[in-house]
Each structure stands twice: as structure tokens, then as C-alpha cells.
Amino acid sequence: MASNGLKIAIVGGGLAGLAAAMKIAEAGHEVDLISVVPVKRSHSVCAQGGINGAVNTKGEGDSPAKHLDDTVYGGDFLANQPPVKRMCDMAPQIIYLFDRMGVPFSRTQEGLLDFRRFGGTLHHRTAFAGASTGQQLLYALDEQVRRWEVQGKVNKYEGWEMLSLVMDDHQVCRGLVAMNLQTLELKTFAVDAVIMATGGPGLIFGKSTNSMTCTGSAVSACYQQGARYANGEFIQVHPTSIPGEDKLRLMSESARGEGGRVWVPKNTGDARSPKDIPEDERWYFLEEKYPAYGNLVPRDIATREIFQVCLEGHGVGGENQVYLDLTHIPAEVLTERLGAILEIYEMFVGDDPRYVPMRIFPGVHYSMGGLWVDFEQRTNIPGLFAAGECDYSIHGANRLGANSLVSCVYGGFTAAPSAIEYAKNVERGSTETNGVHDAELKRQQDINDQIVRNEGSENQYKLHEEMGKVMTDNVTVVRYNDRLKATDDKLLELQDRFKHISINDSNLWATQAVPHARQFWNMLQLARVITLGALNRNESRGAHYKPDFPERDDENFMRSTIAEYSAEAPVLSYEPVDVSIVEPRKRDYSSKAKAH
Amino acid sequence: MTIAAHPEKKRLTAPPRTIRFKIQRREKEGAEAHWETFEIPYRRNLNVISGLMEIRKNPVTIEGKATTPPVWDMSCLEQVCGICTMVIDGRVRQSCSALVDDLLLASGGDTVTLAPMSKFPNVRDLKVDRSKMFDHLKQVNAWIELDGTYDLGPGPHIPNETAQDRYALSRCMTCGCCLEACPQYGGDNYIGPQAIAQARLFNMHPTGKITTDERLNGLLGDDGIANCGDAQNCVKVCPMSVPLTKAIYETNRDVTVNALFGWLKK
Numbered sequence: 001m002a003s004n005g006l007k008i009a010i011v012g013g014g015l016a017g018l019a020a021a022m023k024i025a026e027a028g029h030e031v032d033l034i035s036v037v038p039v040k041r042s043h044s045v046c047a048q049g050g051i052n053g054a055v056n057t058k059g060e061g062d063s064p065a066k067h068l069d070d071t072v073y074g075g076d077f078l079a080n081q082p083p084v085k086r087m088c089d090m091a092p093q094i095i096y097l098f099d100r101m102g103v104p105f106s107r108t109q110e111g112l113l114d115f116r117r118f119g120g121t122l123h124h125r126t127a128f129a130g131a132s133t134g135q136q137l138l139y140a141l142d143e144q145v146r147r148w149e150v151q152g153k154v155n156k157y158e159g160w161e162m163l164s165l166v167m168d169d170h171q172v173c174r175g176l177v178a179m180n181l182q183t184l185e186l187k188t189f190a191v192d193a194v195i196m197a198t199g200g201p202g203l204i205f206g207k208s209t210n211s212m213t214c215t216g217s218a219v220s221a222c223y224q225q226g227a228r229y230a231n232g233e234f235i236q237v238h239p240t241s242i243p244g245e246d247k248l249r250l251m252s253e254s255a256r257g258e259g260g261r262v263w264v265p266k267n268t269g270d271a272r273s274p275k276d277i278p279e280d281e282r283w284y285f286l287e288e289k290y291p292a293y294g295n296l297v298p299r300d301i302a303t304r305e306i307f308q309v310c311l312e313g314h315g316v317g318g319e320n321q322v323y324l325d326l327t328h329i330p331a332e333v334l335t336e337r338l339g340a341i342l343e344i345y346e347m348f349v350g351d352d353p354r355y356v357p358m359r360i361f362p363g364v365h366y367s368m369g370g371l372w373v374d375f376e377q378r379t380n381i382p383g384l385f386a387a388g389e390c391d392y393s394i395h396g397a398n399r400l401g402a403n404s405l406v407s408c409v410y411g412g413f414t415a416a417p418s419a420i421e422y423a424k425n426v427e428r429g430s431t432e433t434n435g436v437h438d439a440e441l442k443r444q445q446d447i448n449d450q451i452v453r454n455e456g457s458e459n460q461y462k463l464h465e466e467m468g469k470v471m472t473d474n475v476t477v478v479r480y481n482d483r484l485k486a487t488d489d490k491l492l493e494l495q496d497r498f499k500h501i502s503i504n505d506s507n508l509w510a511t512q513a514v515p516h517a518r519q520f521w522n523m524l525q526l527a528r529v530i531t532l533g534a535l536n537r538n539e540s541r542g543a544h545y546k547p548d549f550p551e552r553d554d555e556n557f558m559r560s561t562i563a564e565y566s567a568e569a570p571v572l573s574y575e576p577v578d579v580s581i582v583e584p585r586k587r588d589y590s591s592k593a594k595a596h
Numbered sequence: 597m598t599i600a601a602h603p604e605k606k607r608l609t610a611p612p613r614t615i616r617f618k619i620q621r622r623e624k625e626g627a628e629a630h631w632e633t634f635e636i637p638y639r640r641n642l643n644v645i646s647g648l649m650e651i652r653k654n655p656v657t658i659e660g661k662a663t664t665p666p667v668w669d670m671s672c673l674e675q676v677c678g679i680c681t682m683v684i685d686g687r688v689r690q691s692c693s694a695l696v697d698d699l700l701l702a703s704g705g706d707t708v709t710l711a712p713m714s715k716f717p718n719v720r721d722l723k724v725d726r727s728k729m730f731d732h733l734k735q736v737n738a739w740i741e742l743d744g745t746y747d748l749g750p751g752p753h754i755p756n757e758t759a760q761d762r763y764a765l766s767r768c769m770t771c772g773c774c775l776e777a778c779p780q781y782g783g784d785n786y787i788g789p790q791a792i793a794q795a796r797l798f799n800m801h802p803t804g805k806i807t808t809d810e811r812l813n814g815l816l817g818d819d820g821i822a823n824c825g826d827a828q829n830c831v832k833v834c835p836m837s838v839p840l841t842k843a844i845y846e847t848n849r850d851v852t853v854n855a856l857f858g859w860l861k862k
Contacts, residue, residue: 001721025643026744037669037671037677038730040677040678041678041679042677043671043672043677045677045769046674071755097745097748100750100751100803102762102797102798104759104766105759106760107754111756112750114756143733143738143740144740144742146730146738146739147739211673212671213670228707244643244673245643245646246645344675348695350607461652461653489600509624509719511664512652513665
């Protein structure tokens with residue numbers, strides 16, 4: 001550690017991590033940036049539709065206060081409101097900053113930023129760069145951070161995976177241990193503070209819209225070392241994904257933002273090609289039920305409606321699929337505004353959505369829950385901060401479309417000064433912490449050695465598939481307590497069987513078997529947090545829906561679930577939600593006027 | 597809108613019962629390469645990655661020899677991160693968007709051949725190290741020189757047409773297809789299309805324009821733009837349809853003008 005300057009480690013090089021890195025470097029401090037992939041390939045590239053900010057350029061009277069209201073209402077009043085307010089206030093500045101960094105946002109005829117509509121709002125609030133906005137925002141930060149890298153302020157460790165925190169005897173975070181994914185070499189990073197920005201844990205569900213790097217493994221390691229994990233049970237299932245063999249590919253909400261309509265044939269057995277089914281024989285079930293918001297109801301609602309329609313046998317061809325139809329919009333308009341995502345569909349399905357309605361179904365997409373943080377992005381562990389999807393702070397029980405990109409950047413921009421402030425004041429106590437780095441390194445090496453030594457009949461990839469299936473079947477759109485209980489039993493069984501895996505790879509150079517084994521164990525721990533959080537929340541709120549408890553229960557459950565690790569099972573407790581700005585009200589998107 | 601003009605996709609009508617993956621293996625950088633062939637049951641809608649995932653679960657060759665699981669890179673699986681690029685049946689592309697049905701339809705056989713990209717260090721099997729592509733981006737200052745990230749209001753007015761032209765360049769995901777296909781690239785005597793296009797991306801921006809010369813300077817030397825041989829392979833293999841040859845042409849023009857008249861500015 002440099003004796004004069006501050007050094008902060010950031011784990012994860014997506015939007016949140018790069019946003020924090022840029023701010024810390026700009027403040028004159030040093031960053032060690034640890035990422036499993038070259039940061040430009042982080043999962044943020046997959047965000048498609050856009051970034052929300054109440055810039056109000058459309059004469060609609062939009063404001064950060066309305067953005068706040070939409071966000072906490074969309075989140076079913078489970079988010080602490082003060083940080084949401086700060087995010088919504090900062091959002092227009094964030095968009096302008098990206099504009100200055102050269103993001104090729106779509107423009108109006110005057111040359112101003114253009115905005116589109118997204119779910120859960122009646123305003124045009126979403127700035128966008130074609131339909132690959134996440135990619136474009138990530139690239140802008142990647143470029144700025146590369147600039148700082150050239151100036152020696154940012155040290156990138158790409159192809160390194162964090163395994164654990166280094167904690168001193170007073171439970172203060174003094175750095176971390178990471179593994180080089182090529183050599184399997186372990187290294188400790190002794191730093192003044194650590195910021196987690198590792199994204200979501202979608203791979204726990206096997207197939208999801210997430211990238212293959214989204215294991216939640218590093219966050220789970222923090223949890224197992226004492227970090228509190230909040231609202232784990234709130235998993236967003238995106239209404240429109242493209243089912244695939246290897247993953248569920250996202251079909252952005254912007255398809256509906258640009259006018260896409262969801263429908264199924266009225267006649268369940270209708271075998272005609274969709275374009276031969278006349279208008280009056282189509283059932284636009286979202287528009288019928290939600291006249292004001294139509295196809296742009298929040299995701300949790302759209303997902304349940306689609307799920308239900310298919311469950312009742314109305315899906316296209318009797319299968320788990322509905323049409324998402326853009327064919328009424330001129331092809332050239334679609335190409336400009338949605339080109340990137342329509343290409344994805346055509347590439348993987350073979351039909352051109354400009355001429356043939358898409359077939360889609362809900363898929364696991366986002367974790368509202370994550371590491372518990374206070375309003376300054378501090379976790380409960382001194383020296384450990386979190387930002388982006390891996391923290392729980394902004395989205396409550398359901399995230400609105402195009403709020404993820406803005407929350408990542410807000411989180412990074414808040415965590416950075418917060419970590420700097422902490423680092424300035426922390427006692428370094430190097431003699432006291434030297435030993436803990438070596439001890440933690442050895443502990444991690446021992447775990448790796450054990451995995452390599454194991455000779456068993458279990459195959460870790462098959463175990464992962466089993467976990468994904470049971471989690472997808474029981475812990476997504478509709479949840480029942482008996483099945484949640486059975487899921488936890490299954491997870492315990494998988495934990496047991498994990499001890500009998502053989503890594504099946506005699507060549508340890510760049511092997512994926514050892515990293516996957518580490519990730520899988522960590523995923524199992526988080527899977528239990530998600531499952532038991534759901535089991536113990538006997539109400540329905542946002543993305544968490546139990547038919548046996550169909551109503552929101554503010555009296556008992558307007559509380560954040562807090563999970564703390566113990567070897568036996570996560571210990572759950574509940575914390576009140578700060579609703580000091582917008583008074584909670586019943587969520588209802590079905591009436592013609594907005595329920596204010 | 598003419599629905600009739602929309603061509604139907606050709607589909608594999610008589611698929612084989614099993615498919616084979618012939619994979620180039622290498623234990624580590626510098627080791628000898630060899631080939632191994634695996635067989636898996638045919639399923640509809642497989643992409644190359646799903647095939648590799650299936651093989652990884654039980655890595656046994658068609659000769660019945662137990663071997664190590666093939667190593668490859670993958671992340672987004674939506675052809676937007678660029679990481680899973682490899683050479684598939686002789687053509688460089690992303691393995692996530694390489695659909696087995698289409699490959700078999702094109703080859704008429706039952707075997708898909710996978711090899712790592714050849715222009716980059718081969719870490720193991722199908723995995724390569726493309727870090728020099730990011731070094732190329734440093735060489736051309738592929739960024740906007742901001743005064744700072746504090747709140748300074750919106751950026752400059754930009755016509756939507758310019759924004760769309762820049763967007764086309766900005767979709768480059770640094771996958772390396774253009775470099776793999778380029779006959780000139782390799783051996784440090786040419787920076788290659790991707791970095792030139794990124795220089796162009798920032799030179800087109802009203803703020804980026806201010807530091808155009810610095811970007812062009814990065815392209816002046818022997819390892820710069822001069823050795824483009826105009827083979828135009830890059831633009832044919834680019835999965836994001838980045839207008840690479842146009843960017844090279846425009847940047848070359850700027851470099852020449854700068855070299856001829858740049859001294860006048862001093």
C-alpha cells in the first residue's frame with residue numbers, strides 16, 4: 001500500500017464499479033479494479049432500453065419528485081425513500097454527464113436528447129442510445145477509466161475473481177483475496193476500503209437474462225463473512241425474454257415503450273399464422289385490464305399476467321409463450337430505435353420482428369435485494385461498501401425499467417466519496433493487519449486445494465442445473481410455502497452432494513472447474529437466503545407473490561428482510577422502511593387515472 | 597411496409613441424430629495444439645455454446661478417451677460483450693450467436709469445427725488474450741477529454757444524424773473479428789480497424805474534435821494506419837456492422853491532411 005495516498009479496491013467493472021473508479025481517480029486516489037472479465041465485457045452491456053432521468057424536455061411537467069413517486073410506488077413501498085430521492089434528483093445530471101462523455105444518445109430534431117416512455121410511468125423519461133444503452137454507457141465509463149489507467153491512477157486486474165474479504169480481529173475489512181483465473185494464483189489486496197460492484201446473482205436460477213459472470217459469488221463471500229444481505233427474496237422476473245437452450249435472452253421493455261403490444265389469440269386453439277388473425281380475434285390482455293398503462297405496467301404485473309394467461313392455456317399454441325407485436329410500426333422506425341434488440345431476436349430465433357410478432361415468456365432478470373447498505377452505500381462491515389445491483393437500496397420490491405442504469409451510476413457516485421471519506425479517517429494499523437492477510441490467503445488456498453483433491457462421483461455442472469431448476473420452479477413468479485420449504489431441503493441436499501464433486505480437469509492452467517466450484521458453493525448460500533426470505537414473508541408485494549397471501553401487508557411486512565450468515569441457516573430479522581417522503585398507498589395500475 | 601418482401605429463414609429440415617464438435621486443444625500458451633472430436637445428441641436451437649456446455653459436463657472424445665473439459669470464454673451470450681469470439685468452421689465470429697442448425701445447413705455435414713483466434717496469444721483451448729486491443733485504444737486516446745465529472749449541464753447540441761453515425765461506430769465490442777480477418781494485422785506493423793474506427797468515433801464528436809490531433813498522432817507511426825491494405829475483410833466479418841472501411845478512409849484522409857498541413861497550425 002502506498003504510504004501517502006489512499007488506495008481503494010473496487011470489485012466489479014460494470015457501470016457501478018467504473019463510476020466509482022472514475023470518481024476516486026478524479027479525486028486523486030488510487031484504485032485497484034478487480035474484474036472477472038475485461039471490464040468492457042461486463043454485464044452492463046446487456047442493458048438495452050435506456051436510463052431514466054426527469055429532464056422534462058417533452059413539456060409533460062415531469063420532475064425528479066415524480067420520478068421518485070413512480071419509483072417507490074413501482075417498488076411497492078419497500079425502498080427506503082431518502083436514497084431514492086437523492087438518486088432521482090441526481091438522475092438528470094447523470095444523463096448530462098454521459099452526454100458530455102460522448103454517448104451517442106438518440107436526439108430530437110433540435111439536436112437535444114430524446115426520451116422514450118418506459119414501464120410504470122406516464123412520462124417520457126428514458127434517454128436511450130438505440131437499443132443498447134447499457135453498452136453505450138458502459139463504454140463511456142470504460143473510456144474514462146482507461147484515461148485514468150494511462151495516468152496511473154487505476155490498476156486493472158482483469159481476469160481476477162474475488163474469493164473473500166480480509167477481515168482484521170475487530171471485524172474491519174482490510175482488503176480482499178482474489179484469484180487469477182489463468183494461473184489460479186491467489187493474491188491479497190491490502191487497501192483502505194473495498195467497494196463491491198459485482199452485479200446480480202442470476203445464475204442461481206440456472207438460466208436467466210444475466211451474463212454468465214453474474215453468479216453473486218463475491219457478494220455471497222461477503223455475506224458469509226458477516227455482511228448483511230437484504231431483501232434477497234425480491235427477484236425480478238422480466239416479462240419478455242426469449243427462451244433459449246443456454247440462457248433466456250432479454251427482449252427489452254423498450255419494445256413496449258415504442259408501442260409494442262402483447263397479445264394471444266382469443267381462440268385458444270387458433271393455429272393460424274399471427275398476421276392472419278384479424279384484430280378482433282386477438283386478446284390484448286394487458287391493454288384490456290390496465291387501460292392507462294396498457295402494455296407498460298410495471299414488470300412484476302406484466303410478468304404475472306403473462307404467466308397466468310399461459311397457465312390457463314391461452315398461450316400461443318398452448319405453450320408458454322405470448323406474442324409481442326411490433327409489426328404495426330414502420331420497419332425503418334423500428335430499425336433506428338430498436339435495431340440492436342430486434343437483431344438479437346432475429347439472430348437467435350430466425351424471425352424478423354419487424355414483420356413477424358415475437359414469441360416471448362418471462363425470465364429471471366434482476367435482484368432488487370443485495371448487500372445491506374446505509375444511505376451512504378456503507379455495508380455493516382467497516383471498510384466495505386457496495387453499489388449497483390449487488391446492493392439492495394433503491395428498487396424495493398420491484399424495479400422499474402431503465403432505473404437500473406441510473407441506480408448503478410448513482411450508487412458508484414455515492415460509494416466513491418463515502419469510501420474516500422472512510423479511508424481518510426481509518427487507522428491503518430499495518431502491524432496489526434499484516435498477519436490477517438497471510439492467514440486469509442492461506443485459508444483460501446486450502447479451500448482451493450481441497451476442491452482439487454476431491455474425488456467424487458458428483459458433477460458440479462449437473463448440480464448447478466439442479467439448483468437452477470428448483471429455484472426457477474419454486475422461487476420465481478408464484479411462491480407457495482410448502483414448495484419453498486422443499487426447495488430449501490433440496491439446497492441442503494446439494495450442499496451435501498457438493499462435497500463429493502470431482503473437478504474433472506487434470507489441467508489446472510486456466511481451468512474453469514475450480515472457479516466454478518467456488519462460485520457454485522457461494523450461489524448455494526445465497527439461494528438459501530432468497531428461498532428462506534421468501535418463505536418467511538407471508539404477503540404479496542412487488543415481485544414477491546404468494547397466492548395464499550395475496551395482499552400486501554404493511555403492518556407486518558413493510559420491512560426489509562435482513563439475512564445474516566450462520567453455518568446452519570441464514571438468520572433473518574426485519575428492519576423498518578423509511579417512508580418519510582411519499583406516503584404508502586395501495587398500488588393499482590388498473591384504473592384509468594393514476595392512483596395518486 | 598411490405599410483408600411479402602420479407603424472406604423466410606431457411607431451416608434445417610432433416611437434422612442428423614448426433615452432431616460432432618471438432619475442437620482445437622492446447623494445454624497452455626506455447627504448447628502443441630492438437631484436435632479432439634466430441635459427439636452430442638442433436639437438439640433443435642443449439643448454439644455452439646450450448647454444445648460446449650454439454651461437452652463440458654462429460655468430456656469424452658468419440659474414441660472413448662476421457663479428456664479435460666474444453667476451455668472457452670463466455671459471458672453475455674447475446675453477442676454484445678464480444679468475449680466468446682472464436683473461429684467456427686473457418687470463419688471468425690461469436691460462438692453464442694453461431695447456431696448449430698445454420699452451421700450444418702451451410703456445411704451440409706454433421707461436424708462443427710472450433711479453433712481459437714490466431715492473432716492473439718492462445719491461453720488454452722479456445723481462450724485467447726486480447727489485451728493488446730485495449731492497448732490500441734490507449735494509443736489513439738479513444739475517449740473525450742472531460743474537464744471533470746461534476747455537474748456542468750448538458751453536452752453540445754448534436755444533429756441526430758451525427759448521433760446515429762457515431763452510434764454505428766460506438767457499437768464496436770472489441771471482439772477482434774476484424775483483426776483476425778485482416779491480412780495486414782499481426783506483427784505490430786498496423787493498429788487495425790477497431791482502434792481506427794474508435795479514433796473516428798471521438799473525432800466526430802464536437803468536444804472530441806478539439807483533441808483530434810492527439811488521436812491522429814497515435815496513428816502516424818509504423819504501427820499506425822499506414823499499412824491498411826484495403827482488403828476490406830474487416831467490414832465483412834464485423835458482427836456489429838461497424839462501418840470500418842469508411843472510418844479507415846475518413847481517418848486516413850485526416851491523417852494525410854494533418855501530416856501535410858499540420859505544421860501550419862503550429
